[in-house]
Amino acid sequence: MDRYAGALEEVADGARQQGRYYQLLSALQSLVKDLPRYQRLSYTTLSDLALALLDSTMFEIAQGLLEIQHLTKKSLYNRHLRLQNEHRGVAVLLCRGLPAP
Known part of the structure; x- marks a missing residue:
């Protein structure tokens, strides 16, 4: 039973991390949209930055x-x-x- 509780905690933690990732990514996209088109960062770059900010x-x-x-x-x-x-x-x-x- 403890093994399943640990697995559920990992899933919940993963879901929290994923939710936080999407919040960060959304915030970064909002910041970038005000920049001129030639200064905007790609989705991949923003995604990588959001992942780095999770840590x-x-x-x-x-x-x-x-x-x-x-x-x-x-x-x-x-x-x-x-x-x-x-x-x-x-x-x-x-x-x-x-x-x-």
């Missing part, structure tokens, strides 16, 4: 990449400010006729 791993990867992007931006911004301050200091010294370090 939560894609969202985890995207979230990780977003965090890396934010950290990189913050690091580059701080580096930019540091260099900007150094250049201001050098400019002040040069304006006063002093040698640059």
